[in-house]
Amino acid sequence: MGVSETERQPSVVEPGLDPGWIARTVAVALDEDLGAAPGRDVTTQATVPADAVGAADLVARQSGTVAGLVVAQETLSQVADRFGLDAPQVTYVAQDGDDVERGQVLATITGPVQVLLTAERTLLNLASRASGVATATRAFARELAGTGATVLDTRKTTPGLRALEKYAVRAGGGTNKRMGLYDVAMVKDNHVVAAGSVAGAIAAVRATFPDVSIQVEADTTEQAIEALGAGADFLLLDNMPTPVLAATVRAVREREGRDGVPAHVDLEATGNLTLDRAREVALTGVDHLSVGALTHSAPILDLALDLRSS
Template sequence: MTVTPLRPELPALMVEEQVRLALLEDLGRAGDITTYATIAPHLTAAAEMTSREAGIIVGLELARTAFRLVDPTIRFEAMVADGDRVSPGTVLARINGPARGLLSAERVGLNFMMHLSGVASYTASFVAEIAHTRARVCCTRKTIPGLRGLEKYAVRLGGGSNHRYGLDDAVLIKDNHIAVAGGVASAVEAARAYCGHLVRIEIEVDGLEQMREVLTASPDVILLDNMGPNLLREAVDINAAHWSLDTQAYAADPRRTKLEASGNVNISTIRAIAETGVDYISTSKITMAAPTLDIGLDIVIS
């Protein structure tokens, strides 16, 4: 039976905290002086938020919260849902209420939606490049400070997967850890004793001989750093031989160590990397280099 995963959700407390900080940054010490100076308090307005290009929409609750926090009487009606694919000209939301609040919250709401929709849409382009393989595109800890949870949410809505959220939810042992710990076996043994059986352990390697050594410790995942397609294919073969698996059994066997490729991953290289047979491909491009999705908000004149 195939199970369709539910769409991810953002905790309401996370949304409010992020939006409140963004509004305080924008309103500064004196508030929206342009709007205060030009718009009388009694005036109301209606507006439409529209996508000006095709993409995947993310951030509607952040935008809704921005308008609510500025003025609770503003009405925000979402016309689509987070994760929906839209075409140019699609109306994403209709907003109406006191004009001052609408204008003051506009930029914060749009900023969240443009950035996160861009991350989801760019992630989707990477996912499409490797849809014919079993590999999964993963984001990394290279995120805009303060926005990691939001960006990882957007990655998932774009069809990607999350690597660890931070230093506290998974073990990733690198060369310096191994050097100080006294070797691969010592580092893995110490990690398992410290973290317990629910925490996955990954070890980074930068060569095939190091990979062979690491395999003896049976980590959950091996991170193959900055290896080209030829080396990655060899790594897959080494892994299969270590677990005594043939080509047919390799992908499905739950015992084996999973392989993750990282380094020099972009929209032009990811297809060749995925076709080597690795399980995961991690890249900072989908968060740090994603272009924004063009979204506008215009007053509707009746």
């Protein structure tokens, strides 16, 4: 009753979500809604015959950027497997990363009505959440167009949904920063306190994990220059007023290619980066703006599943 990988993921933003991650996440979400597998939907299974077949439209109730449509087929297939029914088929009209209008049909789903109604909330929860993140990201990407700067996400994600939310950032036109604590070292003020100095923290990371890049957080121009001298690969410029940020960018650029400083140092602005301030910050010459709000504060994009009347 399963479906092939091609059928499951017809609309994917590269790099796509790991199918194994999708399957595990959907299973956990269904357990929450139905109870431990196989679970039950007491309303639907009491009121809808198991042999009833129908169609439903996945519809955008708001304009925005969609993401997470890629989870739909897996969600439907797992519900079908739990109930011993045929897996519905999804015909996609929109793709992850598309801008859509209110009222637009994103996909049509055909199959057992019990499966459609039981899978509805899990499917919508995941796709609406991802679409909200993609919509917020697209707004920043548009604001930064032509500046040379990109918008990045952070680790301020929903536990268990990081892969989905970072995928949604990519769908919205943003860039993933580090995926976790394991792939990039970020030396922050507490690490400096623990190590005794910026140079000590950098040296400790290089000795222990020589394969990772090292970013250092700086609150002032002086801290940024100190971090450069200590061997930082790139800098996180935190909560700087725009004039201070611009001065720091100039100071760093003047040192590039000299005294062991790389020819180009990636500079990332962060802290209090609202949409109305984004372009002003980008025009200081930073390479990136990291915005935690993309994932920790983005409202969902309202999506609905409308069963067609027979």
